[in-house]
Amino acid sequence: MRYTTTSPAPMRGRNFLMTPGPSNIPDRVLAAMHRPAVDLMDTDFMALAESCFDDLARVFGTAGRVFLYASNGHGAWEAALANLVGEGDLVLVPSTGMFSWAWGKLAEDLGARVEELPSDWRSGFDSARIEERLHADPGHRIRAVLAVQTDTATSVTSDVAAARRALDTSGHPALLMADVVASLGSTDFRMDEWGVDVAVAGSQKALMTPPGLAFNAVSERALRESRAAGTRRAYWDWRQRMGKEFYMLFCGTPPEHLIWALREALDMIFEEGLDAMFARHRRLARAVHAAVEVWGQAGALEFNAVNPAERANSVTTVRVADGIDADRVRLLARDGLDVSLGGGLGPLEGKAFRIGHMGWVNEPMVLGALGVVEMALKACGVPYGKGGVTAAVDSLAEARFPETSRAGAG
Ligand SMILES: *Cc1c(COP(=O)(O)O)cnc(C)c1O
Numbered sequence: 001m002r003y004t005t006t007s008p009a010p011m012r013g014r015n016f017l018m019t020p021g022p023s024n025i026p027d028r029v030l031a032a033m034h035r036p037a038v039d040l041m042d043t044d045f046m047a048l049a050e051s052c053f054d055d056l057a058r059v060f061g062t063a064g065r066v067f068l069y070a071s072n073g074h075g076a077w078e079a080a081l082a083n084l085v086g087e088g089d090l091v092l093v094p095s096t097g098m099f100s101w102a103w104g105k106l107a108e109d110l111g112a113r114v115e116e117l118p119s120d121w122r123s124g125f126d127s128a129r130i131e132e133r134l135h136a137d138p139g140h141r142i143r144a145v146l147a148v149q150t151d152t153a154t155s156v157t158s159d160v161a162a163a164r165r166a167l168d169t170s171g172h173p174a175l176l177m178a179d180v181v182a183s184l185g186s187t188d189f190r191m192d193e194w195g196v197d198v199a200v201a202g203s204q205k206a207l208m209t210p211p212g213l214a215f216n217a218v219s220e221r222a223l224r225e226s227r228a229a230g231t232r233r234a235y236w237d238w239r240q241r242m243g244k245e246f247y248m249l250f251c252g253t254p255p256e257h258l259i260w261a262l263r264e265a266l267d268m269i270f271e272e273g274l275d276a277m278f279a280r281h282r283r284l285a286r287a288v289h290a291a292v293e294v295w296g297q298a299g300a301l302e303f304n305a306v307n308p309a310e311r312a313n314s315v316t317t318v319r320v321a322d323g324i325d326a327d328r329v330r331l332l333a334r335d336g337l338d339v340s341l342g343g344g345l346g347p348l349e350g351k352a353f354r355i356g357h358m359g360w361v362n363e364p365m366v367l368g369a370l371g372v373v374e375m376a377l378k379a380c381g382v383p384y385g386k387g388g389v390t391a392a393v394d395s396l397a398e399a400r401f402p403e404t405s406r407a408g409a410g
Contacts (some may be wrong), residue, residue: 013338015339015340016339016372017370018341018342018355018356018369019340020152020155020205020314021182021290021339022205022210022358023102023358023359024198024208024267024360024361024365024389025208026208026265026360028405029208031264033258033260033261034235035260036403038258041247045254046246049246053068055266056217056266057217059184060189060199060201060217061192062147062191062192064219065217065238066217066218067216067218068213068214068215068249069213070213070255070258072211072214073181073201073202074106075140076102076181076216078236079200080133080177080198080200081177081323083229083233083236083237084198084225084226084229085107085229086111086229087111087231088112090143091113091115092117092130092142092144092145093114093115093132094126094145094146094149094158095118096125096154096156097148098153098346099151099179099181099182100146100148101346103146104116107146112143116356121151121304121347122154123306123307124159125147125159126161127163127166128166130163131160131165133182134167140172140173140174142172143175143247144177145174145175145176145177146177146179147160147163147177147178148179150183150312150315151182152182152205152314152342152354153314153317153344153345153348155304155312155317156304156311157183157311158185160178161190161194164194176197178198178199179199179200180200181202181205184206184207184313185208185269185359186206186278186313187276187281187312187314190331191217192219195382196219197219197221197222198219198222199215201214201215201217203215205358205359206281207262207269208265208269209261210261212260218238222359223238268357278313281313281314281357284363284396285311287366287369287370287395287396287399288366289308290375290388290394291370293391294385294391295374295377295385296384298383298385299321300320300321300382301321302318303319313357313358315342315356315358315359316354316355316357317353318352318354320351320354326344326352327349329377329382330343332379333375334375337372340371341356341373342356343406355370355373357369366405367393367396370388370389370392371389374388
């Protein structure tokens with residue numbers, strides 16, 4: 001049970017989990033888990049689990065192999081590194097925000113040498129600078145480039161395909177690893193077409209699955225190199241998981257309920273279609289952007305992502321002016337109004353809030369959440385431009401009903 005100080009009344013109606021992970025879990029996915037565990041070697045379960053590996057590969061856009069861990073995204077990060085990056089290896093991290101920083105930190109903790117290409121955390125990485133740095137490494141000491149597609153802290157989406165081009169034009173053999181935890185399912189990602197060697201993701205963002213599963217999608221080249229890599233690894237080892245025994249696909253007991261949940265979520269993803277799913281996220285993101293744009297007109301709120309083309313499909317980071325406590329807005333929305341938002345991370349702590357719009361979301365949920373954010377701004381005395389929610393309505397109406405909404409405008 002939730003203890004709240006601002007809202008003594010019990011919650012009635014739905015809680016909107018508009019955090020950038022975990023995200024709202026569809027009822028169908030919840031229902032899929034409501035069953036007893038089965039025998040480890042149950043043949044129906046084995047077939048269902050194997051179908052998840054194949055379908056995840058489709059979501060990643062790869063003919064490569066997918067590995068699945070009972071872990072969160074941090075586990076997926078470590079797995080990718082443990083299989084390929086040894087102690088003392090150099091990795092290049094083009095900075096995008098707290099998540100590129102944290103992946104680099106994890107690499108450092110594993111003994112790698114990490115070089116960051118700094119950024120202001122307000123724009124995507126610059127592939128020209130990646131290329132320049134690779135050119136300055138004629139001895140090919142850089143083992144891997146760690147690229148975060150959508151950095152959930154800054155809500156900036158970077159061009160992963162451009163990172164590949166930087167590697168190609170400089171003729172550098174470093175591996176390209178992509179973190180798509182916050183973007184897979186919400187944003188176009190084509191692992192093979194873009195030449196990504198390893199992609200890491202987790203279950204609880206746009207994939208509509210409960211937290212607790214993590215994925216590595218691995219190209220043939222990365223798999224080959226990992227076989228030869230002298231890194232120490234056990235649970236994360238891809239090689240262990242490629243044996244004939246079903247049990248070893250999970251290096252132990254499969255997280256059965258999460259697999260049932262994932263199967264249901266994958267069915268939902270293919271029923272909608274990946275392209276339609278991206279378009280839905282884009283449309284909802286644009287509505288959020290329309291509201292933030294208007295709220296910002298009073299001078300107290302602004303987008304963290306400065307370049308509109310780089311604003312993420314799945315999350316929007318809103319900065320508040322000095323002297324305003326962003327956490328007050330967030331806590332009031334969560335504890336008083338049943339809408340959970342993300343807080344500012346790292347240097348943005350207390351200085352930003354984040355609206356998650358990923359996974360199982362639609363127009364009413366986004367409009368409801370935006371309405372509550374506006375209420376919270378008002379309650380906290382934060383100056384905001386009036387009409388943000390109306391701007392979101394207009395944006396959605398225009399996207400869904402272009403003919404009539406234009407005729408009715410004005
Ligand atoms: C959420 C997230 C992670 C970490 O995932 P956890 O499941 O919290 O460990 C990593 N990268 C990005 C981009 C994320 O959004």
